[in-house]
Amino acid sequence: MLPAMSEDTTTQTPAPAPRRLKRSSSDRVLGGVCGGLGAYLGVDPIIVRVVAVVLAFFGGAGILFYLAAWLLVPSDDPTAKAAPGRAATIAGVVVLVLAVGSLLPFRGDWGWGAGGFIVSVLLVGLAGLAVWRLASGERATGGGADVVRRAGLGVALLAASLILAIGGAWAAATDGATTIAIIVILAGGALVFGAFFGGLRWLIVPALALALPAGVVAAADLDVKGGVGERVYRPASAAALRDHYRVGIGRLVLDLRDADLPPGDHRVRVEAGVGQVLVLVPSDVCVASKAHVGVGATEVFQRENGGVDVDWQDQRSAPHGTPRVIVDGDIGLGDFQVGENERRDHGFDEGAGVGTNDACGAARRG
Amino acid sequence: MRAEPRAVARRPDPTSLVAGLAIAAFGVVLLLDATGTLDLRFAALAPLACGVVGVILLASGLTRRD
Numbered sequence: 155m156l157p158a159m160s161e162d163t164t165t166q167t168p169a170p171a172p173r174r175l176k177r178s179s180s181d182r183v184l185g186g187v188c189g190g191l192g193a194y195l196g197v198d199p200i201i202v203r204v205v206a207v208v209l210a211f212f213g214g215a216g217i218l219f220y221l222a223a224w225l226l227v228p229s230d231d232p233t234a235k236a237a238p239g240r241a242a243t244i245a246g247v248v249v250l251v252l253a254v255g256s257l258l259p260f261r262g263d264w265g266w267g268a269g270g271f272i273v274s275v276l277l278v279g280l281a282g283l284a285v286w287r288l289a290s291g292e293r294a295t296g297g298g299a300d301v302v303r304r305a306g307l308g309v310a311l312l313a314a315s316l317i318l319a320i321g322g323a324w325a326a327a328t329d330g331a332t333t334i335a336i337i338v339i340l341a342g343g344a345l346v347f348g349a350f351f352g353g354l355r356w357l358i359v360p361a362l363a364l365a366l367p368a369g370v371v372a373a374a375d376l377d378v379k380g381g382v383g384e385r386v387y388r389p390a391s392a393a394a395l396r397d398h399y400r401v402g403i404g405r406l407v408l409d410l411r412d413a414d415l416p417p418g419d420h421r422v423r424v425e426a427g428v429g430q431v432l433v434l435v436p437s438d439v440c441v442a443s444k445a446h447v448g449v450g451a452t453e454v455f456q457r458e459n460g461g462v463d464v465d466w467q468d469q470r471s472a473p474h475g476t477p478r479v480i481v482d483g484d485i486g487l488g489d490f491q492v493g494e495n496e497r498r499d500h501g502f503d504e505g506a507g508v509g510t511n512d513a514c515g516a517a518r519r520g
Numbered sequence: 521m522r523a524e525p526r527a528v529a530r531r532p533d534p535t536s537l538v539a540g541l542a543i544a545a546f547g548v549v550l551l552l553d554a555t556g557t558l559d560l561r562f563a564a565l566a567p568l569a570c571g572v573v574g575v576i577l578l579a580s581g582l583t584r585r586d
Binding site for chain 2: 373
């Protein structure tokens with residue numbers, strides 16, 4: 155008797171579960187969207203985060219996409235659904251308010267203005283959340299109120315750091331650079347100490363807020379000791395021409411067009427911390443110039459250079475019997491301009507009035 | 521006989537440690553510039569600042585993965 159073939163002896167492998175996009179609860183920075191997307195696509199979540207950050211600079215697309223995914227994509231943590239009022243709910247409400255606010259058919263003071271305000275509040279809140287996350291090392295978990303509290307603390311820390319940044323930059327630009335540098339070193343030392351004994355991680359953001367603007371001030375050679383405002387000097391003779399003019403923040407105009415300059419060299423140094431230096435010369439005077447601009451531009455007889463760390467040099471020799479003005483400029487943040495006339499809009503005339511420095515002989519442009 | 525409580529060695533916080541060292545190094549550069557030992561330019565500041573912020577963020581990110 156043959157055994158009954160009542161049972162199917164073939165083994166069946168269970169069909170693989172369909173791969174679903176879920177927010178990661180184990181690899182998360184905010185809502186676990188990038189972590190989940192990275193796992194879904196099989197790529198490193200860091201790459202996804204970098205792409206999201208890059209997209210954030212294209213009209214905020216990355217931010218909106220992230221918040222929408224935070225709201226719509228479920229978490230891989232089964233207990234997450236049982237916790238109402240989580241961060242995703244907050245983000246969802248904010249996104250909906252943002253969407254409705256952007257679609258409101260208002261004009262003028264409302265409409266896009268209100269949407270822009272909401273976007274600003276949203277971005278500030280997210281920045282605060284990120285700052286608090288960095289400062290405390292704690293994740294943005296828990297209820298919505300907890301997330302809002304952390305974001306608020308982060309915004310407060312951000313605001314305090316902003317004040318610190320402005321104050322530090324001002325101090326660094328007014329003879330306090332050494333003090334600021336020592337404070338930054340001490341803050342770094344305190345953080346190293348805190349790494350072993352705890353409790354000082356919050357110091358990272360204020361220390362960076364103090365150090366980075368001070369670095370910008372140092373790189374720009376910013377010096378605002380010369381006062382604030384507009385300084386206009388019109389020396390009538392070589393004897394009245396000083397060797398040094400300075401303005402801290404503002405505009406410095408050295409007008410030599412009516413100066414009686416005898417043949418020979420006349421050296422003058424002009425400095426501005428933040429602002430514009432304008433040197434006006436008569437057409438029968440040869441001008442040799444050099445300048446350093448931390449951030450900004452030089453415009454010397456229609457020749458323009460701009461950017462950061464701008465070094466201009468235009469060494470010219472004057473024919474015998476021709477006066478030569480040698481201008482040495484140092485501008486932290488702003489413009490250095492030399493010409494024969496002031497332009498009516500912002501600089502010089504576009505035409506022949508600008509001058510070509512024809513009074514000079516051979517030129518060697520740097 | 522009661523067992524003596526075992527002292528637990530505290531692990532240093534890598535983010536604070538890296539941030540402290542990076543910020544202190546940045547401060548030294550600022551000090552050297554302030555004293556005229558070197559002339560800090562944007563060409564050097566930009567990579568330096570990015571490096572400081574980058575290592576801090578990296579340390580923070582890697583710490584979370586532990």
